[in-house]
Amino acid sequence: MTTFLTPQELADRTSAAVDAAVAAGRELGLAVTDPTVLHDVFSVVVHLAPSPVVARIPTVTPHSEELIALARRQQDELDVTRWLAGRGVPVIAPSPLVPPEPVQRDGFSMTLWPFVPQDRDKEPDYVANAESVADLHVAMRAYPGRLKFLSAAEPQFISESLARLDRHHILIGAAELDRARREWQILEPLVRSRTAFEARFPGAGLQPIHGDSPPANIFSGVDGDLYADFELVTLGPVEWDLAGLGPEHESAYNRGARRNGTRPLDEEVLGFVNAVGMLRVVATLTLAPQLPELTEYLEPALDQWQTMPFAGGMTS
Structure with missing residues (x-):
């Protein structure tokens, strides 16, 4: 049986996340009198007004993810964005008003x-954003920190x-599963396995x-565009x-790659990542009880998946 959160339960979760962020902000010395929710889907994003600080609190997460693992991923994001900002890359970096580390409060783990x-x-x-991602990749190439191989694919999830999904028959049919x-x-x-990947795609690098789809995660600030939301940063x-x-965005990326002297996208690797990405969409159906609107949102992608080559055209 699939049980979805009610509107009241969703509102209570948002309220609890805001309360945790306000309390955490005040403990860090921020003046917070007028918290304002800016966004509320997979995370609650709240402006801790009047302080110029925004808290992002993940609220829709895989069932098995513990706060320690979530905080580890959040620290990677903070470290990478701070490093990029230090090299002059236009990116939303951690707030300079608080320590650059995740904050845990009342069962939530948040970044500021x-x-x-x-x-x-x-x-x-x-499309223009996709072209600029080639420049972001050039900038990220020299990052000295350690990142896990394809952690963004979330294989355990x-x-x-x-x-x-056997227990959620209303979310996916037996043939699709x-x-x-x-x-x-x-x-x-x-x-x-990084070793298996490199053996299968020796030229990919x-x-x-x-x-996490950077063309869709470029923030239009009043002073210019900024790369944002590195929550799934990975190797x-x-x-x-x-x-x-799709092809239009891939072609745009290749234009950017030609401009900065890096390699174009590899068709075989694209087939692989597109197939894995679709399985992440299928997996995300299990989060629908936490976020009921997900079923409608994911439906077009699931329909597209049915038209794609099996496993990206790969064989075992």
Whole structure:
């Protein structure tokens, strides 16, 4: 049986996240009298007004993710964005008013960022954004910190979700779930093992990458665009950052790569990352009880998945 949170339970979760952020901000010496929720989907994002600080509090997370693991990923994001900012890359970096580390409070783990006014009149240009991601990859290449291989794929989440979906018949049909499991048998070894991936794709190369569709995560600030939301920053092939975006965005990225002298996207690797990305979509269905609107939001991607080559055209 699948039980979805009620509107009141969703509102209570948001309220609890805001209360935790306010308390954490005050403990860190911030003046917080007028907290304002800016965004509330997978995370509650709240401006701790009048302080120029924004708290991002993940609220919709995999069932098995513990606060320690979440905080470790959050620290990677803080470290990478602070390093990029130090090299002059236009990025939303951690707030300078608090220590650059995750804060845990009342069962939540949050990160703190500067409040950046948004240019609400600017329409996102995702094609132009995709071209600029080639420049971001150049900037990230020299990052000296240690990042896990393809952690953004969240292989444990996929494996656990494909097992859990047997109990959520209203979320996915039996034939679709069977396809997902058979695809994962082929793709999982390449996601979990850097050695296996490099043997299968010897020319791809690995480097620090954004991890979460950077063309869709460029913030239009009043003073210019800023790379944002590095929550899934990881070590992987550059193709991962273009997964699921299609030929127009891939061509735009390749224009950027030619301009800065780096390699274009590899078609075989694109097939692999697109297939893994779709299995992450299937896995995300298990989060729908925490966020009921997800089922409608994911439906177009699931329909597209049915038209794609099995396992990205790869064989076992």
